[in-house]
Amino acid sequence: MLSLSKVVCGALALGLLAAAACRADALPVATNAPPAAGTNAPLLMRAVDLPFPIGEELTYRVYWGYIPVAVATARFDWVELDGRKLLSIRSTARTNKYADKIYRVDDLMESIVDPETMLPVRFTKISHEGRYWTHEITTYDHANRVAHYESKKNGEKQDYPLDADTHDLFSMMYVMRSQPFVIGQKPHYRCLTDDRIYDFWVDVLKEERVDLENYGKAPCVKVEPVAAFNGLFVRKGRVWFWISRDKRQFMTKMVAEVPVAKIWVVLDKVSGPGTDFWVKPPEDEKK
Numbered sequence: 001m002l003s004l005s006k007v008v009c010g011a012l013a014l015g016l017l018a019a020a021a022c023r024a025d026a027l028p029v030a031t032n033a034p035p036a037a038g039t040n041a042p043l044l045m046r047a048v049d050l051p052f053p054i055g056e057e058l059t060y061r062v063y064w065g066y067i068p069v070a071v072a073t074a075r076f077d078w079v080e081l082d083g084r085k086l087l088s089i090r091s092t093a094r095t096n097k098y099a100d101k102i103y104r105v106d107d108l109m110e111s112i113v114d115p116e117t118m119l120p121v122r123f124t125k126i127s128h129e130g131r132y133w134t135h136e137i138t139t140y141d142h143a144n145r146v147a148h149y150e151s152k153k154n155g156e157k158q159d160y161p162l163d164a165d166t167h168d169l170f171s172m173m174y175v176m177r178s179q180p181f182v183i184g185q186k187p188h189y190r191c192l193t194d195d196r197i198y199d200f201w202v203d204v205l206k207e208e209r210v211d212l213e214n215y216g217k218a219p220c221v222k223v224e225p226v227a228a229f230n231g232l233f234v235r236k237g238r239v240w241f242w243i244s245r246d247k248r249q250f251m252t253k254m255v256a257e258v259p260v261a262k263i264w265v266v267l268d269k270v271s272g273p274g275t276d277f278w279v280k281p282p283e284d285e286k287k
Helices: 004-013 169-176
Strands: 057-064 067-081 084-095 105-113 120-129 132-141 146-151 157-161 188-193 196-212 216-227 238-244 251-258 261-271
Touching: 067 105, 084 169, 105 169, 120 169, 169 188, 196 238, 196 251, 216 251
Parallel strands: none
Antiparallel strands: 057 067, 057 261, 067 084, 084 105, 105 120, 120 132, 132 146, 146 157, 188 196, 196 216, 216 238, 238 251, 251 261
C-alpha cells in the first residue's frame, strides 16, 4: 500500500520523504555509540536560527505517472500546547475527486517541537487510506530518553528507547534544511518514525535545474536518500529529490520509481511571510 502521507509529508519538510507505508514489526535497540563519520548530529538549533520563516506553507501536486491524483501541503507555525508556545510542523495529503473513486486518501501528520531545541514534543498521525485508518500519537520524553506511543484506534501503548536528541522525521528534516548539501558527500542521519529508529544516508548527486510551472527553472541539487533497511523510503524501488539551491532548501520535485508506477511530487506554490523569489515570483514582480 502506497502512503501519500509518507510520500509527501517528509518531502514537504526537506525532500527526504518516505514513499511507501511500512509498519515496523520491531524497534532496534537504540545505542549511545559515537556517530559515524559524516553524521550531522546532534541536530540542535533554535527556531530563531532557521533560514526560513515561521508561517511558511508549501503546496505540492502529486502525480501517479502523469495523472494528477492529490494535493499536499506543509505548514510551519506557532501553536500553544499545555500553556507552552511551541512550533507546529503540519502536513496534509488529500486525493482529488477522481482518485477518490479508486483509492481515497486523507492524511494528516503533525510534529510539535520545542522552539529552543527544535526537538519533538509530540507527533500525531491521522490517516485514512482506502479502508485503512489509523490515529497514532507519540510523546517524547527526552529527559528520560523514552518515547510513549499510543494508538487511538485500538488502545495499544508502547514505550521506545531514544538516543540523545532524537528527532522524528519532520523535526529532523526542518533542521536539516539549515545544513548545506555538498556534491559528493553522503551524510548520515537517524530518526524515529513508524515506531522504529532508522539510519539513513543522503547521497548528494549533482546540480540540476527544475522547471516549475509557477516559478520557471529553479537551481536545485539532486539527492538520493538510502535507508539502512527497507521501509523508510520505499520497500522496492528508488526515490530522488531536488532541493532548492537557496537558503530555504526545500523540495521542488520528487520522483519515486516503484514496481507499480512512477510517482511525481512537484512544488506548486510557496506562501507565507517573506519577500524572496518564492513568495514573489517573476510574474508578480512585473505587475
